[in-house]
Amino acid sequence: MPKIIIDGHTIECRSGIPVLQAALEAGLAVPHYCYHPGLSVVASCRLCLMEMKMPNPKTGQMDWAPKLFPSCQTPVRDGLEVRFRSDPVRENQQHVMEYYLLNHPLDCPVCDKAGECYLQDYTEANGPATSRMVEDKTKNPKKDIGPHTLLYQDRCVLCSRCVRFCDEIAGTGELAVVGRGSRCEIDVLPGQPLENPLQGNVVDLCPVGALLDKGFLFKQRVWLLRSARSVSPADSRGQTIWIDYNEAGIHRIRPRYNEKINEWWISDEARFGWKHVHRPDRLRQPRIRQGVALQPARWEELPGLLRAPFAGVAACASPAGPGGGARLAQPPSLLGRGQGEGQGIGPLAAVLSPMLTCEEAWLLAKLARSLAPQATLVLGHVPVSGHDQTYPNGFTIKAEKCPNRRGVETILQHLGGPTASFQEFLAQAVEGRFRAAYVTGGYPDAWVTDPVAAALARIPFLVVHDLFPSALDGAAAVQIPGAAWTEREGTFMNCDGLLQPFERALPPLEGVKADGQFFYELLGQPGLFRAQTVRETMAAELPQFSEVFIPRDLPKRAH
Amino acid sequence: MSWRTIDRRTAAEQDLGPGLNDAVKEKIRSFFPRYPTKRAVLLPALHIAQDALGYISLRAMRELAELLELPPSAVLDVVTFYTHFWTHSRGRKTIVLCRSLTCELMGGGRVREGLEQRLGIGEHETTPDGQWSYMTEECLAACEHAPCLLINEKLHKGVQAEDLDRILVDPENDHLDMPRSTLFDAPAETKP
Amino acid sequence: MTFGRVLMRHVGVPNSTSLAVYKADGGYAGAARALQMTPDDLVELVKKANLRGRGGAGFPAGVKWTFLPKDRTVTYLCVNADESEPPTFCNRVLIDSDPHLLLEGVLIAAYATRTTVAYIYMRGEFCEQFHILQRALDEAYAAGYFGHNILGTGHNLECYIHRGAGAYVCGEETGLIESLEGKRGWPRIKPPFPAVEGLFRKPTVVNNVETLACLPHILTRGLDWWLSIGTANSKGPKMYCISGPVNRPGCYEAPLGLTCRELIYGADFGGGMRDGKQVKAVFPGGLSMGALRGDLFPKPPDGKVDPKQDYDELDCALDFDDVRKYDLLGLGTAAAVVVPEDADIRDVLLNVTRFYAQESCGQCTQCREGTAWMYKIAQRIRAGAGRRVDLDIIEETSRNMGMIPGLSICGLPDGAAWPIRTLIQKFRREFEQRIAAQEPGAAQSLIRRTNAAAYELPVLHGRAVQPAGGTFATPLDVAPPR
Incomplete structure (x- = not known):
């Protein structure tokens, strides 16, 4: 670590950086336009010029050189003495x-x-x-x-x-x-x-x-905007972003520096990937099937409504009929054995969307397993578009357009028991193996294709937790509105296994509950859902979740 | 801020101008062995293209970018940096008038006025008959013959405003009477 | 002292551009001698000769060559024939009359620097000269002075002429390199210097035409001959250019150290002012080096100077050192333009500021904005609407735009600031008289009208292009005051 002297103060800095970068990291306000740490140095704005001590050719003594030097172009070296606070x-x-x-x-x-x-x-x-x-x-x-x-x-x-x-x-x-x-x-x-x-x-x-x-x-x-630290769900690389928002909603997304992933940049997908949050057709209240139609329900009644049928499915061997479901017009027939039971697959499935945070996926998986130890855990639909695109400087846009496939997979692996990929799950659903399923979505784009809808329609008690109306509306017994990622907090594990937390920018839409909070209530946990608390309990079992990566902030005066 | 917005996203087909023919492209390719990178051929290529077309059209820029494996904007970048290249069509003969200090001291200003009056055009314009275009250059490095002007490749020395009539009607006023290397052709006569 | 012309000995000789004439006069003997030496000995010889670059900065060529890294595998030689400094034309004269002298110099320099590819960067306005040099090059190739295994020595050299296209800044060595690489001629930031990382990111030497033309003579005539010419620190002959209203404008060769007065009045040089006019000002080294006053009292011939008296500055010796005593930036190209007494100093300022505003490359802020601003002010002063404070602004601007030591990537803003500042400082009285003679209130009324024409970007493909300036419309030129 070279030590340089700026304006009489000795500063320890990273080696190989220009003096300007060292000065900015030390908190100095050195004006500059053309310099950017991610781009080549052109030294053309001439704003960051500084005075530098050099050996005087006449006396051999170190002396302030009569010339000003561009600090963006001068690399730091041990013992270098420069000053910005001078008249020239x-x-x-x-x-x-x-x-x-x-x-x-x-x-x-x-x-x-x-x-x-x-x-x-x-x-x-x-x-x-x-x-x-x-x-x-x-x-x-x-x-x-x-x-x-x-x-x-x-x-x-x-x-x-x-x-x-x-x-x-x-x-x-x-x-x-x-x-x-x-x-x-x-x-x-x-x-x-x-x-x-x-x-x-x-x-x-x-x-x-x-x-x-x-x-x-x-x-x-x-100046009317506030910024929240977030992670983009646009692809599986986990680009870190600032969400600029105010009470009127989100207005833009800017890159948040991340030395491990996206550095100073983000892809346009991440930048413009918030428009769905404000789509007018977002689901705004839970609904349950009564007759042919889905009718509005209150959040408070949902835990009771859901736990009983699920528990019933889990105990499907028992002749007792499912409890709860009183308001459901046609309580699904949950008697009889599921077809998959012979292979150890329970008749209950939980589909964990890769749009869920690690904490939410954990809670939902735990919920399913607590109700039915043989419940099938499914990694939800992983949207893929094209191929990974890598740019000359190494910036990569992943083909996988979801943020947390790896996080969900890690949890599923850890929990063991019956698991299935989404395709397997669909195939099994078509065969009618499942009596009940909890399906999470949360994708910005329509994801329910005809085969998916057809397969899921075979599940008698289908709970759909999603952002938008879809072809599943006709099949769902219960429809739960999800919150967009801007309205939740938690962590995403990117494609390389890096765990990154993000904070909530907006409150959930009126009438909507954050997913984590709802799972908390389903599990019968008291109090408020805090991602941090859940993560700590996860970390006790899964050491991967004990550490999150938070990129360092850029120096305040750098831009 | 300006209230006017110009569209740079689209270019209409009729605005693209003429393109380069195979002979021109072949000639440009013949310069490839001279340089270790293809990009370095850009300046010779622009000279060749301008000699062939009279100016660097949008289509030529795109074709050059393709030929030299450059982003198209890089060609625009270079074309606009150098004053020699025209981005719009010009007349059969182009007058380049020197306006260095020496030429102005020796009467270059009067020559310029006389020229603009006779041709009835301003700088970077073309006469309606498509014969003449005119531009100025900061110095033609012929100061001992000031004021001087170039007509295509031929340098006219010691030109005074009175000489303009004689020079402009001379059919040989752009004829450089010397053996020339074939590497760069004389500028082709272009249709306005 | 009689001085036999060396660099210009073939000016006026019939058919001097042909190889036969050149060889008959001992041509390529220097190259033959050089090829028998080792490259290191050759570099040492040029270092001893203290051959200082003729392009303007005066850096010793031999020392420049020693900056090349020892372990290099590829070296490029760039010949700077982008003679764009007004009013310089000595390279043109040299190529016009003696292209083989340059080519021989290229061959020697390439051998000394172990270069196998040389590019001659020639400005685009040189049409005739291009054909002359290209033909000479073809001849030299045919005679085996270029190409493979030159004169049986095993040395190879390819030489290409690369034509520029009208950009003053490409005369700056890194601007030239960028331009050669097919980019805009924006000078590079240094370090790395071209000797380490230049053309195509390889070690590169950039030398001026006239510098290279000296090499054959150093080799054939010897070091002693060379060192006997010129002043203490400025050795060798130099091609001086003189233009403007003198009786014999042209290019003249003389040992370094010729005074400005000799250059203007000497019978062998400028031959005195035309029509007996007096000198008002001289730009003795190309515009960029600054102006000398000629409008005061000449020094008495007996040399007895009156300390209370202001004298003109024509006794400035045009070598690498004396010019600095007269507040000039340097020798520059040693091309003088004489401004006669009847010229309006405001015209001179307008021309000088316009030149730099047109030719600034636009990379560094000071130069890009400062030159254009000074041009706008000069236009207004010329239009009869100057203010005394404008002179202060121009002077201050020229000071902070770039003075040695420079504030920008290249020396162009220094070269722009110097003539403008010296003009304002040395001729301030005349500027003030002109401003005082303006119509009262002219400045205020014109200020709002100056440059009122809104700047519209021309359509690229041609129909609507604004007049003036470069290929694109320029915001620099004003609508004439109505």
């Missing part, structure tokens, strides 16, 4: 800020970036508030450069981060700097828009309001 450095920052404001429009009141704009911040901290240029500013039109992105060219500070991102991380190179000198602009070749699967990152990378997301345009002022 400050003057340079002021001058450069004046240059930036020469042609930048002062349209902050209508700019989405206002409030998180580094031109605003740096101008407030370093720069002159007024420009001495009396000529008119350059006014160039906005450019529609892609399906999701709009370029306000006149706000651009030409840091070229977006161009480097497209070249180095996405490898698609749609963006380019065109023109020369003060006529430089960011552009695409007409007809070749910015539409790679990572393109949304250029909006986060833009330090000013030049590149904006069309979906977020004019929607919210950023």
Whole structure:
């Protein structure tokens, strides 16, 4: 670990990083635009210049060099002495800020970036508030450069981060700097828009309001937003994200730095993968079948309603009829032996969706097994789309479009007993082996295909716990509305076995209970469901769950 | 912020302009052995393409990107950086007027005015008959002959505003009378 | 002292571009001698000759070659023939008359640096020169000076001419390298320096045309001859260019150390001012090196100077060191342009600022925004709406835009700041007189009209392209005041 001296303070830093990064990690507010730790260094904004001590060629003594050096381009080495708090450095920052404001429009009141704009911040901290240029500013039109992105060219500070991102991380190179000198602009070749699967990152990378997301345009002022640490359910890689929300709901998703997985970036799937949370057709209250129709039920009556038939199925050998079910118009016939019993498969199945958190899957599995030790535990439908896509820098978008397949599998393996894959489960269901099943969904997209619906329709007592109405509505005896992942807390285990917690951003939709809380109540546990508490009990049996990975926060002043 | 938005997502077929023929592409390929990367052939390729088409059309940019295995925007990037390349069609002859300090001191400003008046066009425009286009360049490195101008490849030295009439009507005004290497052809006569 | 022309000895000789004429005059003898030496001895010889680069910075070529890593396998030689500094044309004259001298220099330098591929980066505006050099190269290939197993020594060298396309910044060595790689000519950040990681990320030497043209003569005429020419720290002959309203504008060869006055008035050089005009200013090393005053009192011939008197600065010796005493950035290209007394200093400022605003590559903030801002101010001053505070702004801007030691990636903003600052400082009185003579209130009324034409991006495929500037429309040019 090299030690460098910044402004007289000795700082220990990671080796191989530029001085700027070390200064930012030490909490210094060094202005910078073009530098980004995930991109190549171009040292073109000239804001982060610093003074450095070098051997004086005349005397051989270490002395402040007469030149300013870009701190983004100078690697740390032991004993290096630099300073940012000096007049030449400050003057340079002021001058450069004046240059930036020469042609930048002062349209902050209508700019989405206002409030998180580094031109605003740096101008407030370093720069002159007024420009001495009396000529008119350059006014160039906005450019529609892609399906999701709009370029306000006149706000651009030409840091070229977006161009480097497209070249180095996405490898698609749609963006380019065109023109020369003060006529430089960011552009695409007409007809070749910015539409790679990572393109949304250029909006986060833009330090000013030049590149904006069309979906977020004019929607919210950023100071009205709160952010929750979350993990994206878009694919099995577990990209960590910030959910920006307020009382009106979610407004956008931004990448949350994660040194092990997605670094500074997220895929567009993760970025735009929240729209389903606010779909108007979300299920909003539990319903039970009465006659042919599903009728609204109260949450309080559900535990009793469900436990009894399940327990009945479990004890199916006993001639006693199932209790409960009084309100069910047609109590399913649970007498008689399930066909699978000969092979040790119970007539009760619980389908654990890979959209569930580890804690929820654990509780549901425990519930099923507590009711029927031979209950079949099934890993739910694992949506897969295409192949894994790996980008030049190593960023990978997984084909598996669910967050917790591995977590559910780990729990199933640990619990042992009868388990089945979803396909096996469907096949067995078609054969009529199951008397009752608890099926969890929670997928953002429609997942109930005709074969799935047909197979599940063979189960006499079907409980469906899902976000949206589906073809299962006709077959379900009980329908329970699920909460979206933004309305829950817990952990996802990604495809590589990394366990990552996420927090709740929104309260569950009115009339909806968080899945974990409901399972808690089904299990007859008192109090509130806390993922942390459940995880601790899990960890007692399963050491994999004793440690979660929380990526470190980025330095406050870095962007 | 500007109220106007321009669409860069789409390009209509008629806006793509002419493409490169096989002979031109073959000529570009003949430059491949000179450089260790294909990208390095971009500048020679743009010269060849502009000599063939008169300018670098959108279609040519796409074809060059394909030929050199580059993202299409990289071609746009380079084309717009260098003043020599035109991104819209130009006349049969292009006048490049020097406006270095020497040329302006020696009367280049008057030559420029005279030229714009006679041709009736501004910089980067083409006369309606498709004969002339005109642009300026910062220095043609012929300062001892200031003011000077290039017509296609031919340098005209010591041009004063009065000489313009004579030069413009001379049918040989762009004829470079010298043996030339075949590597870069003389700019082809292009239809406006 | 009589001085026999060396670099320019073939200017005016009929058919001098042919190999036959060149060889008849002892051509390629230097290369033949070089190929018998070891590369290390050759580098040592050039180091001893203290051959300083003629491109502007004056860095010793031999020392530059020693920066190449010892264990390199591939080396590239780039020849900088992107002569774009106004008003420089000595490389053009050299290629026009003696292309084989350059090629011989390329051969020697390539052998010394163990290079097998050389690229001559030639600016796109050189049309005639391209054909001349390409033909000379074809001839030299046919005669076995290039290609495989040169003159039976086992040394191989491929040489290609790479044409630029109109960008001043490609004369900067890393800008040139980027341009050669098929990218925009944005200079690279250093380190790594080209000698370690240059063209195609391999060790690379970039030398100027004139520097290489000196090599054959050092080899044929010897070190003693070379060291006998020039001043203490600036050895060898130099091609000086003089242009503007002088009687004999052109390129002249002289030992380093020629004074500016000699260059303008010497009978062998500029031959005095046309029509007996006085000199107002001289840019003696290309625009970027700054301006000298010529509008004051000449020093008396007896050398007795009156300390109270301001003298003109024409006695500046044009070598690598003396220029700094006159607040110039350096020798530059030793190409002088003379501004006559009747020129409006505001025109000069306008031209200089426009040049840098057009040619700034746009990478570093100071240079990109600063040059354009100064051009806008210069336009307004020229339009008769200047303010005295504008002069202060320009001077301050030029100071913080980039002065040695530079604040930017390359030296362009330093080169832009220097002439602009020296113009304002040395001719401030005239600027102030011009501003004082303006119509009262002109500045205020014009300020709101200046550059009012909104900048619209042209349609790429042609129909609507705004006038002026580069291929794209430029926000730089103003609508004429109405």
